[in-house]
Amino acid sequence: MKGSLLAVLTGLLVVALVVGAGQGQLHVPPLEVLGSVLHRIGIDLGPLPTHPRAEDTLWEVRFPRVVLAALVGAALATAGAVMQGIFGNPLAEPAVVGVSSGAAVAAGSVIVFDVAVLGSWTIAVAAFLGGLAATLVVYLLSRAGGRTEVVTLVLTGIALNAMTSAALAFLMFLGDQQAREEIVFWTLGSLNGTRWAAVAVVAPLAAIGIAVALVLARRLDLLALGDRAAFHVGVDVERLRLAAIVVVALLTAAAVCFCGIIAFVGLVVPHLVRMVAGPGHLLLVPASALGGAALLTFADLWARTAVDNADLPIGMLTSLVGGPFFLWLIRRSRRTAGGWS
Amino acid sequence: MIEARGIHVTLGDKVVLDGVDLAVPPGELVALVGPNGAGKSTLLGVLAGDVRPAAGSVQLAGRPLSSYAARESAQHRAVQLQQQGLAFGFRVRDVVAMGRSPWHRTPRAAGDEEVVRAAMVRTDVDRLAERAFPTLSGGEQARTSFARALAQETPVLLLDEPTAALDIRHQEAVLGVARAVASEGAAVVVVLHDLSLAAAYADRICVIADGLVRAAGPPHEVLTEDLLGEVYRHPVRVLDHGGTPVVVPVRAAQEARC
Incomplete structure (x- = not known):
């Protein structure tokens, strides 16, 4: 069960990456995409792209974009799974509860005030700190006695999102034309114009975050028992919480720092995995990472091919699809929990 | 072996436990009984390590409980809480x-x-x-x-009202297992409301009221009509049922008939 699910998701991700890299104004058939990659890593197998500009297009535009889409999808879905674990609530998600926009505000400030002390890492570090602060606020305000009530969590998210969107509006008011455009583009969420430099920042953040999430997986299972019972079976709850909150902030920052706010991936993917494979985090975390990567790569493909010569904001698309899903989840959890608890 | 000495716990202004001593050696099943809000669950929480007492200490296997890491204490004591949730x-x-x-x-x-x-x-x-x-x-x-x-599989087992939601068959079964675990060498502490059930299965009963241990000892010594009537502020009869005390509340209608 475990092996086959991960194998299926890995296969799905490979298909997403190959198809995603081939589609666009310049069409490259999947076999040629594979051939190009294999030749680049020293295996002379498969056909090389026939179009004269195909090789450059693939390596300078398409590959960084699909790889970043996969990394961001993996980071968001993993962040969602971990967050739901520590909140003990399947409705927790970085964007829904305002962690993504917290990261966005911090990153937006860096853009507007033109801070660049850490080079290409400046925005990522700012996003991490903003996300960390937001996660802590949500956590402290919405959790009581080891559980988070749905209604408290969602209301806390509303308040935090209201404050952060006000802060983003203020930043747009302060910024010049260019900063303004950058922030708008960014609150919508987009992978447009991705370069390898962005991948180089996001990849290590996502990798570290997912690796730590895997290490925490077994203890996240135990946390489902509630704080006290988790302690009774040997979990140092305070330490686990702190580690998990840092992981959520790190993964959210990885997703937000170049691509802006992409909502609901962290909600939909872990939920689907739970429906198929049960709630155990040892499988949930890696399956969410792979599933999120595949989903966002496909979503990005859709975003840039749905309308000719237009690159739709991917954050808009995920919200369009994820919003109704969220409503359905709220109704369902209301029914199963017998009220707003 | 688990031993609590001089446990004081306050929640806000309220003194919940006011100098409680309790020692449970291996092989013994001790029932904690007492009226609602007497501090039974709090005492169990102190023994489990959930509640840090303002004064007093808990010794688990000869070492202060506060010196245990979470995982280490979990190898020594297991807890069943009143509220189950997942x-x-x-x-x-x-x-x-x-x-x-x-x-x-x-x-x-x-x-x-x-x-x-x-x-x-x-x-x-x-x-x-x-x-x-x-x-x-x-x-x-x-x-x-x-x-x-x-x-x-721990040498100390702490159970907070394990029978509250159970039918008669499973009440008896659960306490029977707890009894057996004690006989195999574990120290077992059970919070119970049903005094007859406590009398049937416990080696010792510890009556807690207003944050104090009012009586502790074998069931037939502790379960007296005077003490229980005072502690629960309701008159009771203690009957003998084949050597085991059975506690029944006095009901106004019955008194009139007698």
């Missing part, structure tokens, strides 16, 4: 197996599967093994949590 739809088997987590990556983990199966059989939840925990009834959930505590 955030996600884990199966019963998974929940019981969570009791094995303190032994993860130790030589004892080799027996995990067998221990989990035996615990489920002992608590009569083995036929529910594949069911999702949240879909169980209150009593089934309580028995699953009891199985989880048993699977932990």
Whole structure:
């Protein structure tokens, strides 16, 4: 069960990456995409792209974009799974509860005030700190006695999102034309114009975050028992919480720092995995990472091919699809929990 | 062996425990009884390490409880709480197996599967093994949590009203198992409301009221009409049923008939 699910998701991700890299104004058939990659890593197998500009297009535009889409999808879905674990609530998600926009505000400030002390890492570090602060606020305000009530969590998210969107509006008011455009583009969420430099920042953040999430997986299972019972079976709850909150902030920052706010991936993917494979985090975390990567790569493909010569904001698309899903989840959890608890 | 000495606990302005001593040696089952709000669950929380007492100390296996790391204490004592809850739809088997987590990556983990199966059989939840925990009834959930505590295989077992949601058959079964675990050498502390049940299964009964131990000793010494009537502020009769005390409340209608 475990092996086959991960194998299926890995296969799905490979298909997403190959198809995603081939589609666009310049069409490259999947076999040629594979051939190009294999030749680049020293295996002379498969056909090389026939179009004269195909090789450059693939390596300078398409590959960084699909790889970043996969990394961001993996980071968001993993962040969602971990967050739901520590909140003990399947409705927790970085964007829904305002962690993504917290990261966005911090990153937006860096853009507007033109801070660049850490080079290409400046925005990522700012996003991490903003996300960390937001996660802590949500956590402290919405959790009581080891559980988070749905209604408290969602209301806390509303308040935090209201404050952060006000802060983003203020930043747009302060910024010049260019900063303004950058922030708008960014609150919508987009992978447009991705370069390898962005991948180089996001990849290590996502990798570290997912690796730590895997290490925490077994203890996240135990946390489902509630704080006290988790302690009774040997979990140092305070330490686990702190580690998990840092992981959520790190993964959210990885997703937000170049691509802006992409909502609901962290909600939909872990939920689907739970429906198929049960709630155990040892499988949930890696399956969410792979599933999120595949989903966002496909979503990005859709975003840039749905309308000719237009690159739709991917954050808009995920919200369009994820919003109704969220409503359905709220109704369902209301029914199963017998009220707003 | 678990021993509490001079435990004081205050919550806000209220003194919940006011100098409580309790020692439970291996092989003994002690029942904590007393009226609502007397501090029984708080005392159990102190023994479990959940509640830090303002004064006094708990010794677990000869060492202060406060010196244990979370995982280490979980290898020495298991706890069943009054409230069962689970955030996600884990199966019963998974929940019981969570009791094995303190032994993860130790030589004892080799027996995990067998221990989990035996615990489920002992608590009569083995036929529910594949069911999702949240879909169980209150009593089934309580028995699953009891199985989880048993699977932990600790020398100290702390149970907070394990029989509250159970039917008569399962009440007797759960306390029978707790009794057996004690006879196998564990120190068992059970919070109970049913005094007759406590009398039938406990080696000693500890009556707690207003944060104090009002009486402690073998059931027939502790369960007297005077003490219980005073502590519960309701008159009771203590009857003898084949050598075991049975406690029944006095009801106005019955008194009139006599």
